[in-house]
Amino acid sequence: MSVTPDRAADGANRRQFFLAGVVALGVSVTGFVASTLRFLVPNVLYEPPGRFTIGNPADFPPGSVTFLEDRRLFVFNTAEGFYGVSSVCTHLGCNVKRGGPGFQCPCHGSQFDDSGRVARGPAPTPLAWYALSLSARGELVVDVDRTVGPDFRLRV
């Protein structure tokens, strides 16, 4: 860049103008990237709702374990009450199966005990327990957005 002495002041102005242009370009590119990232996050999800009914308590015989496969949920009906345990392995999301004592995962061999605590394998946390409640009509309601501790029981 050669600037002749008599045009030096002019050159400085041009440099400022150029810098302003670069800054403006940077701002607009950043804005574009940010808006594109935001665009990738959907505002409406066409997904099954997190709260749903699973039928009357009477559908679950006392002392039974029912696997609702399309909800990926085990429903226990014990003497102390109802509770629901997710079948989604906390390792990488495969479906655990009941077998022997507790649950087994087919993907990387995690094993869980009867209440979903990790017995062996790579799973980092116990299986999720979901909050159960009764609807006004007396139906069992599961809320998968609300997890509870392993002492949770729903008395009906």
Add this chain to the structure above:
Amino acid sequence: MTETIVRRTAGWLTAIGRSVARIGWPRTDKDRAAVMISSLFLHIHPARVSRHALRPRATLGLGLVSAVLFGVLTVTGLALMLYYVPYPNEAYRSMKDLQFVVTFGVVLRNMHRWSAHAMVAVVFLHLCRVFWTGSYKAPREFNWIVGVSLLLLTLALSFTGYLLPWDQLAYWAITVGSSIAAYTPLVGREVKFLLLGGHVIGPMTLLRFYVFHCVVLPGLVVMLVSLHIWRVRKDGLSGPTVTVAPVEETGGVFPPSTKTYGLMALTRRPSASVAARDPHDEVFAWPHLLYRELLVTLAVVVALHIVSLLFNAPLEEMADPTRTPNPAKAPWYFLGLQELVHYSAFVGGVLVPTAIVAALIALPYLDRNPHGAGVWFASERRLANTIFTAIVAVAIVLTVVGTLFRGANWAWVWPW
């Protein structure tokens, strides 16, 4: 009269041909150089190449084979797009259509699947070849990084392709894969959400993977492959440098004694590799390199046809989110990782892959040993080669264990 018409027509045809190809069938060395230089597609090659680079064992042709496979994948992939519907269940049905209804549909799908498998293997072997011949050394450090990116893109292409048939393998490979992404520190959950387009695998996920697989990733590959090949062309192939006495530049023109063909002398400053090589060790790219390339391309395409006619690409039952197959295995090139993930999701799924990629990228800047470029298993590079070979061996052992020695509930089984 008739004679004139024939002569004129022939004249026009030649003129049209020349306007396209510029140079007719090259009969002199000057034409052979000019052909390479005046065509966009042939210009990827230098006009002359060293005899060393032509030896099959110098490169094993692996870069070319990967490029040919990518070409086959593009062509077959475009064809498949005409029957494929990126929507759950429809996607699986279109696989069945390809299998039973569309003429040659099954062959095209087979070719696409087997080329993809082959590409993963060949690109990986290409990386190994470049390491073992020390070909990432200056001035090729950056091209090594481009190459590593291309390996990652190849894996990403294979992985995104896996969801598309919407069969059991697809569904559970994505379940596991996206859950691994969720283990990334800080941004894991957001990344998983963006990948799936929601909280669960569904139509949004399929559409996202489809766009990635068919548009975004191939576009990136085309750009990076162009850069990769262009840099190979500019940096020259690595090889034992047969140096001639350094020559002075005279008046901006390279002395004809070093470069015997005049076209290259148009450049002011020839790149180091051109200057340092002995011109008597070089031959014309046309026909020596070009015919070899045609032969390799032919061999790859024929082999792919044979394999695709003999073996059908697997298709399991339709994706069933309620039933995980036992064992649920990833595609073979990820089974080594799955074996690691079996010990710890974070270590196997995030830490080890990140460390490997970081090490690969840093490699040409860490390895300051200038010796042994262009030589297989050079004795000056014993340490580097040993470390690399050990890592490759571990990866292969893990993959074999994951493939053959793991059964239901990922328990150890004997394959016999």
